[in-house]
Amino acid sequence: MKLRRGALRAALALMLLPLQTPAGAVEPISLGLAIAGAAASALTGFISYPRLYCYFRECCLHRHDRRAAAALQENLDKKLFGQHLVSKVVVKAVRGFLNNTNAKKPLALSLHGWTGTGKNFVSKIVAESIYKKGLQSKYVHQFVATLHFPHAHSINLYKDQLQSWIRGNVSVCPRSLFIFDEMDKMHAGLIDSIKPFLDYYELLDGVSYRQAIFIFLSNAGAEKITEVALDFWRNGRTREDIQLTDIQNALSVSVFNNKNSGFWHSTLIDRNLIDYFIPFLPLEYKHVKMCIRVEIESRGYTVDEDIVSRIADEMTYFPREERIYSDKGCKTVDAKLDYYYDF
Numbered sequence: 001m002k003l004r005r006g007a008l009r010a011a012l013a014l015m016l017l018p019l020q021t022p023a024g025a026v027e028p029i030s031l032g033l034a035i036a037g038a039a040a041s042a043l044t045g046f047i048s049y050p051r052l053y054c055y056f057r058e059c060c061l062h063r064h065d066r067r068a069a070a071a072l073q074e075n076l077d078k079k080l081f082g083q084h085l086v087s088k089v090v091v092k093a094v095r096g097f098l099n100n101t102n103a104k105k106p107l108a109l110s111l112h113g114w115t116g117t118g119k120n121f122v123s124k125i126v127a128e129s130i131y132k133k134g135l136q137s138k139y140v141h142q143f144v145a146t147l148h149f150p151h152a153h154s155i156n157l158y159k160d161q162l163q164s165w166i167r168g169n170v171s172v173c174p175r176s177l178f179i180f181d182e183m184d185k186m187h188a189g190l191i192d193s194i195k196p197f198l199d200y201y202e203l204l205d206g207v208s209y210r211q212a213i214f215i216f217l218s219n220a221g222a223e224k225i226t227e228v229a230l231d232f233w234r235n236g237r238t239r240e241d242i243q244l245t246d247i248q249n250a251l252s253v254s255v256f257n258n259k260n261s262g263f264w265h266s267t268l269i270d271r272n273l274i275d276y277f278i279p280f281l282p283l284e285y286k287h288v289k290m291c292i293r294v295e296i297e298s299r300g301y302t303v304d305e306d307i308v309s310r311i312a313d314e315m316t317y318f319p320r321e322e323r324i325y326s327d328k329g330c331k332t333v334d335a336k337l338d339y340y341y342d343f
Helices: 002-015 028-047 050-056 064-077 084-099 119-132 152-172 193-198 222-234 248-256 285-296 305-314 333-340
Strands: 107-112 140-144 179-180 213-218 278-279
Touching: 050 222, 084 107, 084 119, 084 222, 107 119, 119 179, 119 213, 119 305, 140 152, 152 193, 179 193, 193 213, 222 248, 248 278, 285 305, 285 333, 305 333
Parallel strands: 107 213, 107 278, 140 179, 179 213
Antiparallel strands: none
16 A cells, blocks of 8 residues: 555656746656656556455455444344344354354355244345445345246256356355245255355365355244244243254254255255254234334334334234234334325
8 A cells, every 4th residue: 555655646746847847848748648657557556456446346245354244233233123043143153254264164044934033134134244235236146946946847957057156156256145035935955956065175176165155044944933932931931041052953953854945854954064043033012013113213204102003913913822923023014104104
């Protein structure tokens, strides 16, 4: 950086040269070319400096590792409700991985829970913490099972395409992020095609995948998560008492044996290539109200607690007797607000 500042100072000094040199000592055209050449050289050197270049064009790993981890922590603290396990595990896993200069394998996170509990929301926050453009970044790649892999008879074609897509993108950017949504609707066996990329290989055909991040989203295992949460509630313990060790092993076994899951008897689970199975607990009435308040504020309106309660009361809850958990989480909050506010 000192050399580039020196080049800029030299260019500026050259621009001031006519004020210090007697008239006729330097030809005007030659002086103009000299000034232009010096300035262009200094500017080229300055813009080629990586950090400045990345202000103008998106770069692979747009943010410094520490900044990415800090942004992730801040956004989860402010925007995610009722998911103490998710916040703790995701932040530690991503921060540790980004700061590890000698990772032995890519980071693989599998997010599980009912619809509306925040799985897509968290994957979006992870993407935004690493890349300024978030899900729109050219280094973030999102696959939806029912959209990108709809036909069971084309599974071999999908396997080849998926391998080629991952190989090509990691070759361009080692810190690529891949998000697989609707894993519970993916054809069994398809996801095993990416097993080599998640394994402990230093290089595969000259490409290292050790800096890549893979996130899987699934409703599979939601019943097991609810079972554990209900047990804690019925025994008079709070949801915050639930630890990852209370549920992770049972969750991975449940997903592995679920015939309606893309992870059914998957080698990714059998070979322990998924680093964390992260449970999204079902949301309670108070969490739904938090979601409603944040959505109202995001639209620039003053929060009306009467409306917040009315919307939360309209949601349906389970189990039928206790009515503890919202069966849609916060998923329909946005649509319900349109009925009460003239946005």
